[in-house]
Amino acid sequence: MKQVKIPAVFMRGGTSKAIMFRQDDLPHDRSMWDRIFVAALGSPDRNGRQLDGMGGGLSSLSKVCVIGPSTRLDADVDYTFAQVAIQSGLVDYSGNCGNMSSAIGPFAVDEGLVKSNGIEAAVRIHNTNTHKIIISRFALDDGRAAVDGDFILPGVAGSGAPVRLDFLDPGGAGTGKLLPTGNPVDQLELPAGRTEVSIIDAANPCVFVLAQAMQMSGTELPDELESNGDLLARLEAIRTAASLRMGIARTPAEAARKPSIPKVAMVTAPKDARTLSGEMLSANSADVTVRMISLEQPHRAVPLTGAMCLAVASRIEGTLVNRIARRPAGMNEPVRIAQPSGLTVVGASVRRQGDSWHAEQATVYRTARRLMDGVVYVRASALT
Numbered sequence: 001m002k003q004v005k006i007p008a009v010f011m012r013g014g015t016s017k018a019i020m021f022r023q024d025d026l027p028h029d030r031s032m033w034d035r036i037f038v039a040a041l042g043s044p045d046r047n048g049r050q051l052d053g054m055g056g057g058l059s060s061l062s063k064v065c066v067i068g069p070s071t072r073l074d075a076d077v078d079y080t081f082a083q084v085a086i087q088s089g090l091v092d093y094s095g096n097c098g099n100m101s102s103a104i105g106p107f108a109v110d111e112g113l114v115k116s117n118g119i120e121a122a123v124r125i126h127n128t129n130t131h132k133i134i135i136s137r138f139a140l141d142d143g144r145a146a147v148d149g150d151f152i153l154p155g156v157a158g159s160g161a162p163v164r165l166d167f168l169d170p171g172g173a174g175t176g177k178l179l180p181t182g183n184p185v186d187q188l189e190l191p192a193g194r195t196e197v198s199i200i201d202a203a204n205p206c207v208f209v210l211a212q213a214m215q216m217s218g219t220e221l222p223d224e225l226e227s228n229g230d231l232l233a234r235l236e237a238i239r240t241a242a243s244l245r246m247g248i249a250r251t252p253a254e255a256a257r258k259p260s261i262p263k264v265a266m267v268t269a270p271k272d273a274r275t276l277s278g279e280m281l282s283a284n285s286a287d288v289t290v291r292m293i294s295l296e297q298p299h300r301a302v303p304l305t306g307a308m309c310l311a312v313a314s315r316i317e318g319t320l321v322n323r324i325a326r327r328p329a330g331m332n333e334p335v336r337i338a339q340p341s342g343l344t345v346v347g348a349s350v351r352r353q354g355d356s357w358h359a360e361q362a363t364v365y366r367t368a369r370r371l372m373d374g375v376v377y378v379r380a381s382a383l384t
Helices: 030-041 098-110 222-226 229-245 252-256 304-314 320-324
Strands: 003-013 016-022 063-069 077-084 120-127 132-141 163-168 186-190 193-202 204-210 263-268 288-294 335-339 342-353 356-366 368-379
Touching: 003 030, 003 098, 016 030, 016 098, 030 063, 030 077, 030 368, 063 098, 077 098, 098 120, 098 132, 098 163, 098 304, 098 356, 098 368, 186 229, 193 229, 193 304, 193 320, 204 229, 204 304, 204 320, 222 229, 229 252, 229 263, 229 288, 263 304, 263 320, 288 304, 304 320, 304 335, 304 342, 304 356
Parallel strands: 016 063, 077 120, 204 263, 288 335
Antiparallel strands: 003 016, 003 368, 063 077, 120 132, 132 163, 163 356, 186 193, 193 204, 263 288, 335 342, 342 356
């Protein structure tokens, strides 16, 4: 049977890669999207390699972004993110990808969806997954998104032109509340016993647990974590219980169908640790250390929305993150997050309103680059 050709762009955004589609190149019937995305990436694949598609066998490489005209007056484009589970082929729209958000503005300008001139562009992005606005600012080079620059992003070789992302009012992106349970700390009843966690929803919902509570140092590299099946099972149990507690899912089966949120992470105080490149990262260079899991896989850096949620959590009194993080010299100081690939620096503006907290903005810098464009081939049989 023949193959179907669909115009597409392949881009890196931050420490992730995704297939980028213009919305008008996809069927108006959105029930067809899942089949297209799964077939294009090469899932489901029990071998976990996605060799028959564009995916790379890692959660950070199994992503799709759809960009089209904005449905809101305060935005220039709509952006829908899809996370495709590698082995099962489940397509999850429940959260956003912060790293791929850095590719949306450059894509929109280069595709002519947004008109920009001068030396810098500012693109207002409406993320349809979270219903939040992201402002993307980046340099222009002859009317197109600049690529070359001296900004170094840990986990990405070389350097590039920085993309500034301002996530406006990031609290409650998945649940409607910055503190979904109303508490900075909760106790989850698990088969292994009661576990203390912090459940926070900023940019994406996350659940944080102390590494020591998992009998881990918190500085383990991804391969070591991936070989620890018992640990991953316990962290998935925490994620599932937190999903139920914060109202994302009503049953464990429903939580399994939404594997990308809440994200689950182990945190610890800053420690000397080696990165994936072999570099020694000193405790003095960071404010908090994190090891985050994506789709039951240890992340080789940190999901950007997870980093923003972590930064916000560090500013909220009483959370586990606040308890172990280095105290900032001032509330305007960014949060330096140690992760397996190096440091991620996040600006987090948080204020207290009586007995409640409000996250005003989270700011990060990434790089992005168009890698290939043309068409992606999908088996016609996969669409029937």
